[in-house]
Amino acid sequence: MKKLYVSEDWFSIQQVAQLLDANRIPYMVKNEFSLGAVGELSPFDAIPEVWLIDDDWYNRAKSLVDDLRHMSVDEEPWCCANCREENEPSFEICWSCGQVKRL
Ligand SMILES: [Zn+2]
Known part of the structure:
Protein backbone atom coordinates (compact mmCIF):
# COMPACT_ATOMS: atom_id res chain seq x y z
CA MET A 1 0.00 0.00 0.00
CA LYS A 2 1.33 3.40 -0.97
CA LYS A 3 -0.30 6.79 -0.63
CA LEU A 4 -0.65 8.43 -4.02
CA TYR A 5 -2.75 11.51 -3.57
CA VAL A 6 -4.35 13.57 -0.83
CA SER A 7 -6.78 16.40 -1.32
CA GLU A 8 -9.57 18.11 0.57
CA ASP A 9 -11.20 18.57 -2.79
CA TRP A 10 -13.52 15.67 -3.56
CA PHE A 11 -13.75 16.65 -7.19
CA SER A 12 -10.04 16.14 -7.74
CA ILE A 13 -10.14 12.90 -5.72
CA GLN A 14 -12.82 11.67 -8.08
CA GLN A 15 -10.77 12.72 -11.08
CA VAL A 16 -7.80 10.75 -9.81
CA ALA A 17 -10.02 7.75 -9.07
CA GLN A 18 -11.49 7.84 -12.57
CA LEU A 19 -8.02 8.11 -14.03
CA LEU A 20 -6.86 5.06 -12.11
CA ASP A 21 -10.02 3.18 -13.11
CA ALA A 22 -9.40 4.00 -16.74
CA ASN A 23 -5.86 2.65 -16.48
CA ARG A 24 -6.91 -0.41 -14.48
CA ILE A 25 -4.69 0.56 -11.58
CA PRO A 26 -5.95 -0.90 -8.30
CA TYR A 27 -6.49 1.72 -5.60
CA MET A 28 -8.62 2.54 -2.63
CA VAL A 29 -9.86 5.81 -1.20
CA LYS A 30 -9.37 6.14 2.53
CA ASN A 31 -11.55 8.28 4.76
CA GLU A 32 -14.33 8.05 2.22
CA PHE A 33 -16.62 6.23 4.60
CA SER A 34 -15.94 8.41 7.58
CA LEU A 35 -17.96 11.08 5.82
CA GLY A 36 -21.25 11.50 7.57
CA ALA A 37 -20.80 8.24 9.43
CA VAL A 38 -20.86 9.91 12.82
CA GLY A 39 -23.27 12.75 13.42
CA GLU A 40 -21.01 15.01 15.44
CA LEU A 41 -18.06 14.77 13.05
CA SER A 42 -17.81 17.48 10.46
CA PRO A 43 -17.26 15.99 7.00
CA PHE A 44 -14.48 18.53 6.58
CA ASP A 45 -12.43 16.76 9.23
CA ALA A 46 -12.03 13.80 6.92
CA ILE A 47 -9.46 14.44 4.25
CA PRO A 48 -9.71 11.82 1.54
CA GLU A 49 -6.59 9.96 0.44
CA VAL A 50 -6.02 7.81 -2.61
CA TRP A 51 -3.86 4.76 -1.89
CA LEU A 52 -2.38 2.35 -4.37
CA ILE A 53 -2.95 -1.25 -3.43
CA ASP A 54 0.12 -2.38 -5.35
CA ASP A 55 3.28 -0.24 -4.93
CA ASP A 56 4.53 -1.34 -8.35
CA TRP A 57 2.00 0.98 -9.96
CA TYR A 58 3.28 4.03 -8.15
CA ASN A 59 5.51 5.60 -10.83
CA ARG A 60 2.90 5.05 -13.52
CA ALA A 61 0.10 6.41 -11.36
CA LYS A 62 2.14 9.37 -10.20
CA SER A 63 2.88 10.50 -13.74
CA LEU A 64 -0.81 10.15 -14.64
CA VAL A 65 -1.76 12.34 -11.70
CA ASP A 66 0.93 14.86 -12.60
CA ASP A 67 -0.45 15.01 -16.14
CA LEU A 68 -3.95 15.49 -14.80
CA ARG A 69 -2.91 18.37 -12.60
CA HIS A 70 -0.89 19.90 -15.39
CA MET A 71 -3.89 19.91 -17.71
CA SER A 72 -5.90 22.17 -15.44
CA VAL A 73 -3.03 24.51 -14.62
CA ASP A 74 -4.46 27.37 -16.67
CA GLU A 75 -7.22 27.94 -14.17
ZN1 LIG B 1 -18.92 27.01 0.34
Missing part, protein backbone atom coordinates in the same frame (compact mmCIF):
# COMPACT_ATOMS: atom_id res chain seq x y z
CA GLU A 76 -6.82 28.23 -10.44
CA PRO A 77 -9.18 26.65 -7.95
CA TRP A 78 -11.16 29.19 -5.99
CA CYS A 79 -11.95 29.39 -2.33
CA CYS A 80 -15.56 29.71 -1.22
CA ALA A 81 -16.21 33.04 0.51
CA ASN A 82 -18.78 31.40 2.72
CA CYS A 83 -17.27 28.11 3.93
CA ARG A 84 -13.64 28.47 2.71
CA GLU A 85 -13.87 25.19 0.82
CA GLU A 86 -11.71 24.94 -2.28
CA ASN A 87 -13.59 24.56 -5.56
CA GLU A 88 -12.54 23.51 -9.03
CA PRO A 89 -12.29 26.43 -11.49
CA SER A 90 -15.10 24.97 -13.60
CA PHE A 91 -17.56 25.18 -10.70
CA GLU A 92 -19.81 28.22 -10.65
CA ILE A 93 -21.21 27.48 -7.23
CA CYS A 94 -19.54 25.97 -4.18
CA TRP A 95 -19.88 22.19 -4.18
CA SER A 96 -20.04 22.22 -0.43
CA CYS A 97 -22.51 24.94 0.58
CA GLY A 98 -23.99 26.20 -2.71
CA GLN A 99 -22.59 29.71 -2.41
CA VAL A 100 -22.19 31.45 -5.79
CA LYS A 101 -18.60 31.89 -6.90
CA ARG A 102 -17.21 35.19 -5.67
CA LEU A 103 -13.51 35.92 -5.90
Whole structure:
Protein backbone atom coordinates (compact mmCIF):
# COMPACT_ATOMS: atom_id res chain seq x y z
CA MET A 1 0.00 0.00 0.00
CA LYS A 2 1.33 3.40 -0.97
CA LYS A 3 -0.30 6.79 -0.63
CA LEU A 4 -0.65 8.43 -4.02
CA TYR A 5 -2.75 11.51 -3.57
CA VAL A 6 -4.35 13.57 -0.83
CA SER A 7 -6.78 16.40 -1.32
CA GLU A 8 -9.57 18.11 0.57
CA ASP A 9 -11.20 18.57 -2.79
CA TRP A 10 -13.52 15.67 -3.56
CA PHE A 11 -13.75 16.65 -7.19
CA SER A 12 -10.04 16.14 -7.74
CA ILE A 13 -10.14 12.90 -5.72
CA GLN A 14 -12.82 11.67 -8.08
CA GLN A 15 -10.77 12.72 -11.08
CA VAL A 16 -7.80 10.75 -9.81
CA ALA A 17 -10.02 7.75 -9.07
CA GLN A 18 -11.49 7.84 -12.57
CA LEU A 19 -8.02 8.11 -14.03
CA LEU A 20 -6.86 5.06 -12.11
CA ASP A 21 -10.02 3.18 -13.11
CA ALA A 22 -9.40 4.00 -16.74
CA ASN A 23 -5.86 2.65 -16.48
CA ARG A 24 -6.91 -0.41 -14.48
CA ILE A 25 -4.69 0.56 -11.58
CA PRO A 26 -5.95 -0.90 -8.30
CA TYR A 27 -6.49 1.72 -5.60
CA MET A 28 -8.62 2.54 -2.63
CA VAL A 29 -9.86 5.81 -1.20
CA LYS A 30 -9.37 6.14 2.53
CA ASN A 31 -11.55 8.28 4.76
CA GLU A 32 -14.33 8.05 2.22
CA PHE A 33 -16.62 6.23 4.60
CA SER A 34 -15.94 8.41 7.58
CA LEU A 35 -17.96 11.08 5.82
CA GLY A 36 -21.25 11.50 7.57
CA ALA A 37 -20.80 8.24 9.43
CA VAL A 38 -20.86 9.91 12.82
CA GLY A 39 -23.27 12.75 13.42
CA GLU A 40 -21.01 15.01 15.44
CA LEU A 41 -18.06 14.77 13.05
CA SER A 42 -17.81 17.48 10.46
CA PRO A 43 -17.26 15.99 7.00
CA PHE A 44 -14.48 18.53 6.58
CA ASP A 45 -12.43 16.76 9.23
CA ALA A 46 -12.03 13.80 6.92
CA ILE A 47 -9.46 14.44 4.25
CA PRO A 48 -9.71 11.82 1.54
CA GLU A 49 -6.59 9.96 0.44
CA VAL A 50 -6.02 7.81 -2.61
CA TRP A 51 -3.86 4.76 -1.89
CA LEU A 52 -2.38 2.35 -4.37
CA ILE A 53 -2.95 -1.25 -3.43
CA ASP A 54 0.12 -2.38 -5.35
CA ASP A 55 3.28 -0.24 -4.93
CA ASP A 56 4.53 -1.34 -8.35
CA TRP A 57 2.00 0.98 -9.96
CA TYR A 58 3.28 4.03 -8.15
CA ASN A 59 5.51 5.60 -10.83
CA ARG A 60 2.90 5.05 -13.52
CA ALA A 61 0.10 6.41 -11.36
CA LYS A 62 2.14 9.37 -10.20
CA SER A 63 2.88 10.50 -13.74
CA LEU A 64 -0.81 10.15 -14.64
CA VAL A 65 -1.76 12.34 -11.70
CA ASP A 66 0.93 14.86 -12.60
CA ASP A 67 -0.45 15.01 -16.14
CA LEU A 68 -3.95 15.49 -14.80
CA ARG A 69 -2.91 18.37 -12.60
CA HIS A 70 -0.89 19.90 -15.39
CA MET A 71 -3.89 19.91 -17.71
CA SER A 72 -5.90 22.17 -15.44
CA VAL A 73 -3.03 24.51 -14.62
CA ASP A 74 -4.46 27.37 -16.67
CA GLU A 75 -7.22 27.94 -14.17
CA GLU A 76 -6.82 28.23 -10.44
CA PRO A 77 -9.18 26.65 -7.95
CA TRP A 78 -11.16 29.19 -5.99
CA CYS A 79 -11.95 29.39 -2.33
CA CYS A 80 -15.56 29.71 -1.22
CA ALA A 81 -16.21 33.04 0.51
CA ASN A 82 -18.78 31.40 2.72
CA CYS A 83 -17.27 28.11 3.93
CA ARG A 84 -13.64 28.47 2.71
CA GLU A 85 -13.87 25.19 0.82
CA GLU A 86 -11.71 24.94 -2.28
CA ASN A 87 -13.59 24.56 -5.56
CA GLU A 88 -12.54 23.51 -9.03
CA PRO A 89 -12.29 26.43 -11.49
CA SER A 90 -15.10 24.97 -13.60
CA PHE A 91 -17.56 25.18 -10.70
CA GLU A 92 -19.81 28.22 -10.65
CA ILE A 93 -21.21 27.48 -7.23
CA CYS A 94 -19.54 25.97 -4.18
CA TRP A 95 -19.88 22.19 -4.18
CA SER A 96 -20.04 22.22 -0.43
CA CYS A 97 -22.51 24.94 0.58
CA GLY A 98 -23.99 26.20 -2.71
CA GLN A 99 -22.59 29.71 -2.41
CA VAL A 100 -22.19 31.45 -5.79
CA LYS A 101 -18.60 31.89 -6.90
CA ARG A 102 -17.21 35.19 -5.67
CA LEU A 103 -13.51 35.92 -5.90
ZN1 LIG B 1 -18.92 27.01 0.34
